[in-house]
Amino acid sequence: MEASEGKSKKPGASRLCCLCNQRRPVLKRPKTLQQICRECFYEVFEEEIHQVIVGNRLFKSGERVAIGASGGKDSTVLAYVLSELNRRHNYGLDLFLLSIDEGITGYRDDSLETVKRNEVQYGLPLQILSYKDLYGWTMDEIVKMIGLKNNCTFCGVFRRQALDRGAALLKVDKLVTGHNADDIAETVLLNILRGDIARLSRCTSITTGEDGPIPRCKPFKYTYEKEIVIYPSLLKLNFDTLTYDIRMLISRSWTTSPPNVSIYSPNAYRGFAREFIKDLERLRPRAILDIIKSGEDFRIATTTKMPEQGTCERCGYISSQKWCKACVLLEGLNRGLPKMGIGRARGGVNGDHKKETKKPPASAAKSLESKQCGSLDF
Amino acid sequence: MQLTLEFGGGLELLCDSEKIHKVNVDLPNGEDDLTMKHLLSWVRTNVIKERPEMFMKGDTVRPGVLVLVNDCDWELSGQLDTTIEDKDVIVFISTLHGG
Incomplete structure (x- = not known):
């Protein structure tokens, strides 16, 4: 508010919040393109999350x-x-x-x-x-x-x-x-x-x-x-x-x-x-x-064969293989064979030899690449 | 013109890890106003020490960098056309990271 007089020549600064119609807007919401003030922003931000939760x-x-x-x-x-x-x-x-x-x-x-x-x-x-x-x-x-x-x-x-x-x-x-x-x-x-x-x-x-x-x-x-x-x-x-x-x-x-x-x-x-x-x-x-x-x-055709999701025999975490990736890597570390499970596994615990005939060669690399370093995982 | 620039969200790492920069910016030759467009190129030349591509793309900030002029979203004040005045506080926050 205090700054609004001096800054009134800035375009948009003289308009009011779309929601309360009283205060100076501070933000353009990406979701709705509404211009809203600080107070209304907190309210809608928190309320929307509450609605999602409920x-x-x-x-x-x-x-x-x-x-x-x-x-x-x-x-x-x-x-x-x-x-x-x-x-x-x-x-x-x-x-x-x-x-x-x-x-x-x-x-x-x-x-x-x-x-x-x-x-x-x-x-x-x-x-x-x-x-x-x-x-x-x-x-x-x-x-x-x-x-x-x-x-x-x-x-x-x-x-x-x-x-x-x-x-x-x-x-x-x-x-x-x-x-x-x-x-x-x-x-x-x-x-x-x-x-x-x-x-x-x-x-x-x-x-x-x-x-x-x-x-x-x-x-x-x-x-x-x-x-x-x-x-x-x-x-x-x-x-x-x-x-x-x-x-x-x-x-x-x-x-x-x-x-x-x-x-x-x-x-x-x-x-x-x-x-x-x-x-x-x-x-x-x-x-x-x-x-x-x-x-x-997205709907996947019911005829599509999806990879079966099982659980790791060792730790119980979801895994499409006998052992999950973490357990394979750990086994390698603990046995002093750290390369185990990196790149194309040869004779690993998961018996890759029989899978390899079915998979295109890129898939082994892909399974690595899809595990990115960032914290985003779904 | 005295301005306070604040860098956050990691952008400070592009300028000697200093978050707050008190700077003096002259009006561009023959102009009456200082716009964000001019200020950005000034910042790029005078404040950013490394990897300017993390800060700018073309003549504006990289998408994902948030700009606040006096605690107000610059999308409300005309982005590059925003006129900057003496003692203004401009905040740049990068959102491009994990979290």
Whole structure:
């Protein structure tokens, strides 16, 4: 308000909020293109998430719910909003933060600090589980053993299961993650590009793994990244947190000199999809929701043979093979044969010899590439 | 013209890891106003130390970089045409990362 007089010559600055018609707008909502003020923004932002939670019956009263907390923007805002809504609407949830420490010196330190601060700020208990706790190895130890080249495979495969394993260890009823609308649109595109029908059909579900031990859900499924980023900025929440994310982007894991990150790496591939989504958003912000809608509406012909989803004989995690990827990699590490499970497995536990005749040669590489280094997994 | 520039979401890593930059920007030759368009190219030349492609694409910010002028979304003030005044605070936040 105070600035509005002096700035009135800026186009648009003299208009009023579309919702309350009283205050100066501070934001153009990507979802609706409405110009809204700070107060109305908080209200609609939180209310929409509440409606998603209620409309999809994400939770039941009395449930113990772990919030997958990386210390980044999405999970930080999720923790904040969820604890607010839990109080405001009496969800009756027992919420706590669950963080995974890969055991990479200097990598998670800052973000874990943030999560620790969030613990104090929001009064949510925090559990940090390390790769050491979950797998018996830190990433630093793995890198020492296998070198700088293939460690992304380990980190990515281990990360995908880490939250689930951690949640099982802590006996939670549900796991929530901060995946937002942009993430989901990006994943829809990636799954189409990869021709991964199985993932395409489940990546838009707001809750996954309902038949498994611990369902996962994504309350931010319809929430734009722009609003998630702007939310704490306008609220002046503690947001040093954002720094670690881009550090990840710039120096993805241990590649010693960042410019050498290959454009063929799976991370770059995901990066291109993201950039494309952002370009689309600039032209027409609704595109993000439309892509999600397309993903939801995909129907797979009943005659299509889908890959069978079984469980790992060793750890019980979902796996299409006898052993899940993490168990294969772990077996390799523990037997001192770290190359086991990387690239085309030869004589591995899963008896690849008989599969290899059926699979096109690219599939072995594909299964690696689709396990990206980032924290996005569906 | 004295301005405060803030970089967040990792963009600060492109400018010596300093989040807040107090800067003095002169009006472009023969112009009466300083626009965001001019300011962006000034920032690119004078503030960004590495990987400018993480900050800009063409003559504007890279899609996914959020701009706030005095705590207000620049999409409301005309983006590149936004007129900047003395003592304004301009915030750049990148959303292009995991999280």
